Amino acid sequence: MSEANWYVVHTYSGYENKVKANIEKMIENRRLQDQILEVSVPMKEVIEVKNGVKKRVQKKMFPGYVLIHMVMNDDVWYVVRNTRGVTGFVGPDSKQPVPLTEAEMRNMGIMKDDIVVDFEVGDTVTVMNGVWENTTGVIKAINPHKQIVTISVELFGRETPVEISFSDVKIQK
Incomplete structure (x- = not known):
């Protein structure tokens, strides 16, 4: 069995979510869970201003x-290609679609490297660089998407959160 890769399918405009639902239904009906791993319509949050709101x-x-995200073979290609709303790969x-590379996925903001850290909420850490250098604080939150920790430091006699x-x-040992 070959390796799973990300492929892009072209659809009729406005039918992206319908195509996703159709493919997911097909996966369930034909028991293709081990060959089609994920179907995605990438979304981003934007701020719209209408009438001043x-x-x-x-x-x-x-x-x-x-x-x-799928393992490409003739059966899977046929199922996806003949899904209602799909115009092609x-x-x-x-007939022989080209998978996206990991670099392309990262550049699109869809796939990010998983970062493993050796600390967790409640650990005491020392800041190594920046304005807060040599400051010690307790981790209150970890945000892997932004790659930041929120630590609580004492400032003017009060506990203050700092990112x-x-x-x-x-980590302080």
């Missing part, structure tokens, strides 16, 4: 496209 809304990052030859980059803290 700001509102956060979800927008499709790539209108007209659906990303599929993206690539120079629709510090993962790379700027060291």
Whole structure:
């Protein structure tokens, strides 16, 4: 069995979520869970201003496209290609689609490197760089997406939360 890769499927505009639902139904009906691992319509949050009112809304990052993490073979290709709303795979030859590289996935903001840290909430850390250098604090929160920790430091006799980059803290032993 070959390795799973990300492929891009072109759809009719506005049918991305319907195509995703159709493919997921097909996965369930044909028991393809081990070959089609994930179907994604990447979204991003934007702020729209209408009539002077700001509102956060979800927008499709790539209108007209659906990303599929799957093991490419003739059966899976046939199922996806013949799903209602799919116009074809993206690539120079629709019969042999080209998978996205990990670099392309990262550049699109879809796939990020998993960062493993050796600290957790409640640990005492020392700040190594920046304005708070040599300050000691207790980790109150960890945000892996932004790659920051929120530590509690004493400032003017009060506990104050401060956000510090993962790379700027060291666990105190």
